[in-house]
Amino acid sequence: DTAVSQTPKYLVTQMGNDKSIKCEQNLGHDTMYWYKQDSKKFLKIMFSYNNKELIINETVPNRFSPKSPDKAHLNLHINSLELGDSAVYFCASSQGLGGFGFEQYFGPGTRLTVT
């Protein structure tokens, strides 16, 4: 059983389009995250949800909107895609807040390419 799953694995789209990435975890964790990993492999947090409430929003453009229908799901919707959005997006989950040392479990990533 996959602990943290994401769909799709690859996403190729044109500038200006709107797209969504889905994430599900079956670990019963309270906290879920979205990270962006750029071409230089820098892993930067975008959002964190704890019990369906937004905890962090790290200077991410408002074209990005996270949606958590329940504790096991955290989806990422992106409006008006730009070339600079091309990256690998990782979903992760942890039992508690990651900044307090809780182990994070990462999904396989979604490689987004904007042309």
Place this chain on the structure above:
Amino acid sequence: SQKIEQNSEALNIQEGKTATLTCNYTNYSPAYLQWYRQDPGRGPVFLLLIRENEKEKRKERLKVTFDTTLKQSLFHITASQPADSATYLCAPLEGSYIPTFGRGTSLIVHP
């Protein structure tokens, strides 16, 4: 500003040797420090956590040290194997809401 530094150049070693990776941080006061492994095309995988009051932590062939005075953590893999080849990320954590990662160091173990 806060900074996490890991060697950007790949570390190449021979099988059987000990690999040592370095994580330096500035303007952080981490209460915890984690190490993760990332293989190409995959998400990071948690390896070890060390707390600020612990000098050293071991798990099988892995050893992590944490020196809060030097603001440095060292990650050792003893008796390294080609299967250990991956990128290793450190994450100094201040006990806040925000988890942060270094860029990682690529380790290549040659048979």
